[in-house]
Amino acid sequence: MNQIYQEACGLKESLIQWRREIHQHPEVGLDLPRTTAFVCEQLRAMGYEPQIIGGGVVVIADGGNPGKTFLLRGDMDALPMPEKSGLPFASADPNAAHTCGHDIHTAMLLGAAKLLMAHRAEIRGRVKLVFQPGEEVAEGARQMVDAGVLEDPKVDACMGMHTLVATDLPTGTLSTAVGPNLASTDLFTIEVQGKGCHGSRPETGIDTINILCHIHTMLQTITTREKPQKEPVALTIGHISAGSAPNVLPSDGFMRGTIRAFDEDVRNAVKKRLVEVAEGTARTLGGTAKVTFSTGLPAVICAEDVAAPLLEYFRELVGDGGVAIQPSRMASEDFSEFTTRVPGAFVRLSCGSKAEGYTVDAHNPGVIFNEDAIPVGTAAYVYGALRWLEEHPE
Numbered sequence: 001m002n003q004i005y006q007e008a009c010g011l012k013e014s015l016i017q018w019r020r021e022i023h024q025h026p027e028v029g030l031d032l033p034r035t036t037a038f039v040c041e042q043l044r045a046m047g048y049e050p051q052i053i054g055g056g057v058v059v060i061a062d063g064g065n066p067g068k069t070f071l072l073r074g075d076m077d078a079l080p081m082p083e084k085s086g087l088p089f090a091s092a093d094p095n096a097a098h099t100c101g102h103d104i105h106t107a108m109l110l111g112a113a114k115l116l117m118a119h120r121a122e123i124r125g126r127v128k129l130v131f132q133p134g135e136e137v138a139e140g141a142r143q144m145v146d147a148g149v150l151e152d153p154k155v156d157a158c159m160g161m162h163t164l165v166a167t168d169l170p171t172g173t174l175s176t177a178v179g180p181n182l183a184s185t186d187l188f189t190i191e192v193q194g195k196g197c198h199g200s201r202p203e204t205g206i207d208t209i210n211i212l213c214h215i216h217t218m219l220q221t222i223t224t225r226e227k228p229q230k231e232p233v234a235l236t237i238g239h240i241s242a243g244s245a246p247n248v249l250p251s252d253g254f255m256r257g258t259i260r261a262f263d264e265d266v267r268n269a270v271k272k273r274l275v276e277v278a279e280g281t282a283r284t285l286g287g288t289a290k291v292t293f294s295t296g297l298p299a300v301i302c303a304e305d306v307a308a309p310l311l312e313y314f315r316e317l318v319g320d321g322g323v324a325i326q327p328s329r330m331a332s333e334d335f336s337e338f339t340t341r342v343p344g345a346f347v348r349l350s351c352g353s354k355a356e357g358y359t360v361d362a363h364n365p366g367v368i369f370n371e372d373a374i375p376v377g378t379a380a381y382v383y384g385a386l387r388w389l390e391e392h393p394e
Contacts, residue, residue: 074109
């Protein structure tokens with residue numbers, strides 16, 4: 001067994017203890033006082049001097065050897081939803097739960113910090129460990145970047161890791177790929193203004209619901225007839241609202257949705273056309289439409305000079321059978337705020353397959369993760385960083 005992997009397995013009891021402490025006390029959003037204090041307490045006990053940067057916690061493992069800086073990121077925030085797992089360490093907060101596995105990410109990165117401190121003389125450069133808030137609100141990474149997390153020392157490459165559950169990959173499988181990994185995302189709202197009237201006299205008003213329906217239909221032509229056919233785009237309307245009575249045409253209404261893409265030019269073109277289609281359709285039918293965008297994230301693109309070597313390092317760590325090529329997904333991740341600025345890779349860790357009985361996916365109140373995967377993630381963090389720095393000297 002690989003030495004780093006063996007040492008990570010030796011930390012399993014502590015890793016699970018850390019994970020369960022965080023799991024029982026979930027916090028949501030950008031301000032995570034209890035989680036941040038817990039992480040800082042553990043890091044100080046290991047000999048680090050943690051810094052608070054942009055609401056997150058940062059430490060640097062530095063053995064004093066010349067070299068580059070490799071960033072490892074683990075997110076800490078939970079989701080605003082109940083937990084119905086039935087676990088003895090389930091969330092104590094009825095309105096928050098770690099149903100996306102960020103408690104596992106935090107515990108794995110704490111384990112990585114402990115191993116890196118023990119192996120700091122072997123570090124050919126520096127490893128910057130970043131415990132990030134607010135991934136679920138898509139603002140935490142940007143907040144930390146704006147606060148200077150990629151500087152002092154300047155980061156040369158980065159790696160993020162995320163749990164997978166209820167897939168075909170056995171527990172402990174590591175996966176990544178070169179190129180497009182996760183899509184961009186843009187949330188939008190289209191507000192339509194018509195003219196209200198009684199349902200018996202529609203000719204005296206401007207039918208807002210009719211405008212919304214026509215906008216919805218016309219938007220489909222963007223993805224079917226306008227975007228490059230080899231470029232994936234998902235344009236989804238998830239919320240439409242107008243009116244409250246069956247015999248009244250409402251004066252206003254709105255729809256909300258998302259745009260997801262991998263190519264930045266395609267992303268911008270779709271956003272532009274969405275505005276033109278919405279405004280033009282409303283105008284044709286006698287009303288007006290206003291489009292606003294929020295929560296925009298670029299796509300996660302895995303750099304070849306980071307992702308390709310990591311795949312080889314993971315094979316050294318756990319063997320060929322424990323590594324898989326990760327297909328692109330239209331989901332989004334604010335780790336893209338790092339990978340658009342420095343070369344990076346986003347890694348997935350299976351924490352239970354369907355065949356093993358883990359059939360409930362993440363973001364579900366009943367999801368359960370297999371804790372046997374946690375040492376694998378810790379080892380992957382450490383070994384990936386050490387080997388990349390070793391093979392990419394100044």
